[in-house]
Amino acid sequence: MATNTPASTPQAPPEQAVLTPREILVAMSGLVIAMLLAMLDNMIVAPALPTIVGDLGGLDRLAWVTTAYILASTAATPIWGKLGDLYGRKGVFMSAVVIFLVGSALCGVAQDMNQLIAFRALQGLGAGGLMVGVMAIIGEMVPPRERGRYQGVMAAVMPIAMIGGPLVGGFITDNLNWRWAFYVNLPLGAVALAVIWFTLKLPRRTRAGGRASIDWSGAALLTLWITTLVLITSWGGTEYAWGSGRIIGLGVVTVLGFVAFLIVERRAVEPVMPLSVFRNANFSLAGALSFIVGFAMFGGVTFLPQFQQFVQGSSATNSGLLLMPMMISAMAVSVAGGLLITRTGRYRALPIAGGALLTAGLALMSTMELDTSRTTSALYMIVLGAGMGCLMQTTMLIAQNSVALRDMGAATGASTFLRNMGGSLGVSLLGSLYTNRLRDSLEAQGGGAAAGTEGLGSIAEVTPEVLRQMAEPVRHAFQVAVTEGIQVVFVGSAVVAAVGFVLAWFIRHVPLRGSGPAPSAPRQDDPVPVEAGAAKG
Template identity: 50%
Template sequence: MGVGATEAPVGAGSMPKGRQLYVVLGALMLAMLLAALDQTIVSTALPTIVGELGGLDHLSWVVTAYLLAATASTPLWGKLGDQYGRKRLFQASIVIFLIGSALCGIAQNMAELVAFRALQGLGGGGLMVLVLAIVGDVVPPRDRGRYQGLFGGVFGISSVVGPLLGGWFVDNLSWRWVFYINLPIGVLALLAIAAVLHAPSRRERHRIDYLGILLIVGWSVGLVLLATWGGTTYAWVSPQIIALGAGAAVLIAAWVLVERRAAEPVMPPRLFAHPTFTLGSAIGFVVGFAMFGALTFLPIFLQVVHGVTPTMSGVHLLPMMAGMLVSSIGSGQLISRTGRYKIFPVLGTPIVAVALWWCSRMDEATSTLSTGLRFALLGFGLGMVLQVLVIAVQNVVPYEDLGAATSGVTFFRQIGGSFGVAVFGSIFSNRLAHNMEGVLRGMPPGFDPAAVQGDPKAMDRLPPRIRGEFVHAYAESIQTVFLWAVPIVLVGFVLTWFLREVPLRATSHTRDYGEGFGGAPTYRSSQNEIERALSELMRQDAKATELYARLGRIAEVDLPAGSMWALCRIAREGTIRGDALAERAGVPAEQGRPYVNRLVENGLVRRHDGELTVTPAGREVAGRLVAARRAGLARHLEGWEPEEHPELARLLSKLADESLGDDADVKVFAGTTPAR
């Protein structure tokens, strides 16, 4: 929430319309797709990248660096966008993302690739958080839920397409094209946004918590390094690991102190006083741990142990993505209909645990059908948990903490993903080194084990018997990874039983598809969250004709729906030409004229030289219709106390005014004309 807010006037003419709107939305969807793809597209290319650049022990950081940078930067991008305008910052985030992509494509070693992935993640965080904010700037309130649902669906597409694209580029071009492909698409989005996005955005003054953001990055990186290096690069009791642990603890303590004093903390410490937030964050951490860890190491299993191509490893992952999409969409629909949500994480987490245990039994002899069933079960369990945690948290926190709580749950899920990849990588490296020792005892003198251990593709050059032993060593190592994940997920299962289920608020019945598909870290203020939910509820309203008829009965206005639409539109504009009003309604002037005639005859509108002007009586009638609409919207906010939060009261009035006489309601002119 800003300490002071001013709104740039956004009139009807300032928003893009028609083809221009579709160009803007297309460019925004391309940008969102780029950022979302780069969470998954690298997974199927990792074995080849490691084979060319070496550094198997750094493999997990190719994924972790992107996740950490994107997660930590989202609140900064969000607040800067609120304060300075989103268009230029969005363009800057695209440029940073493209520079990072180009540098990743030319990286010559793993250290460079990891650093450039962090830069890419910094830009990706801006793309993900600013896209939906810009949608709110350019799309009328009634349509926002529909369009934001489409953007959420981009995450579903990226989760399916990412591994396939990564594998295809490796097989047909080079792993470097995993990053180069971003350049032409990003430039196209950049040019389109520069050319057609002109709508001003709402500006809010913020006191940005720079120190809090830096401390989050510090302790997150410290803990992930601890998980990565502990027991592999350094012993657990080594001075380096002890220093890392102590440093992370100090940074966490400093972060808590800073957040308590910050005017606008990134994550207010008081959130952790809510048991549901603490439990939701912990369960989200576990789910992110399992999801991103699996997405990173399953392609390695498929390519090294089963010997499939990178493209086919992406195909083999489709059952997991399909299971995730089916269960996330299905659970969201059931929650909306029944209002019950606790059952889904209670059932989903043990399904994930069983699937991970089943994956730990895979080896080089496991059939394609069997691996597909295991992957589908894993995805199905994950999808049952992903969006429920956000719903549970949003349903219990007070309004002032709504935005921070939503961002906090997704933050801990992303951090869990970073830890999952790091811990899985550490376990894998340890176990692989141990398994290789047994295999190497039978190798001829002079054999270089590092060549095979650091480059999985080097096994293809070995004799069949020796290669089989190395493949089995890889299989056992990856088995251990999934086996260790089982107890962690079971801890999450225990935590789900302590989630408190309370009756859903009306706004919690709306679905955020970005969360349902395990999407990106988010930054939305409390007002943004309420506006998103109200927009979705408005989209689910009755047909326009029925809505206006109901409002007419409540406000005691005896006019046909088309006349009420025209009155509200004319009242909003003050004065408008008749032909312009017909154009806004999307009907021929002769079709709309009887509705306007009714307003003129009743003294609500004055016609002069083709111009229509609302009269004082007409403004009073339009005001009654808007008041009836506002009262209906206010019922959706039961439990949020809009009377205690002036910005919520202003939001209700704004949405009520903008949603009457808008372009989404032009169907009120279909059918018969009113009696004269």
């Protein structure tokens, strides 16, 4: 610790921002809009992609419209968190919103696919600061003990984005120009900026020793190995074989870049990702759980619409609506868990219960068959959503409570980064399992299945519409293959979730900063136990 506390270290404010409940709710309205922008963007753009390709051309570069955004946002997340620690969260967060809006406007005026990809990267750069900025600001505005009162507001954003995004994107594509899929961000972003500017009140950052020392080397190395790792997970098994020279080369660069990053961070005056926070056992466990939640949740849930559309016969719009049981369950449990934490000040049971429910929900999903009804799958989704609700907010709360206030942004960025990387790896690895099982099943069934897909360049070209036009034996064979692929995906997700359930038992209870409703709640534990915990690990 001593090596990372020089004279230029930012001085943590003695207390968190003292705001009334009304002031917090008003300020959070701007934060909610910003978080909605980050979550909605890809979901609104996805339905417009076929139209975009038809207008701009460049089908071979279609994947880069999404990959460029993911690369930039993932690499930028921890950097934005650290910049907030150094220069103050309000100004840094508003800068991220402005960059996101500029990128959105430029995407709307793109004249070819190369321009669109470049502008999407700029948009992703800003998006990386939106999520981490929201969570870090809330972490500074509201003590962990009191956060449950406001947790429902943030928990409502995900179902709105998951359900509303495809609906809005589909409406824009069908009734307006695809460019409005990007322009729609501008008025929302302007409202968010205005609300944040006038209502958000946070303590000023005071620094001893003058200007901050920015860890440019660490930021560059972090960007390097994250970029190569995301490229591996995006390209491996799809664009290139896992054993190809390009994937192996990217793997070597990732390992060397990561090792160099660790060396630089140990010596940096103001490391972009302070390694000292990982000495805290609770923080490391919460980070591992964030990674596992991202892997199991995003990796598994990404493929659920495949089953709903190909096997259960739902439309793309309806498959989004059919996710409502999971989202409502996640939101309800998240709110209830937050209120429980506020009332009791205890949280250890939630990640344990969440790990058990997440594992059970994914295991139930793995039992789905051709004749599984929508009601049955909805019940399974409720269990899965309950596990998500126990874990999503609680892991962030544990991570933030495990570090000093001066490292809030870096800790939030690290936790968010781990969840994003877990989701990226989950989608890639589970996607490879799904595709291979789908192909193997079709080959094993042979006959009609092989003949029915012979004219297609790839099984990926089979859409629900194409499937409905196939002969009954071919359609049945493909539905069997999809079901078997989904079963493999959820089995893999359940195994990973089970590891998270085991890790959750090692989390220990550390008193939360901030007072509870009981008059006897101690106040002297505000910074002292956290600082000690961060130092001892």
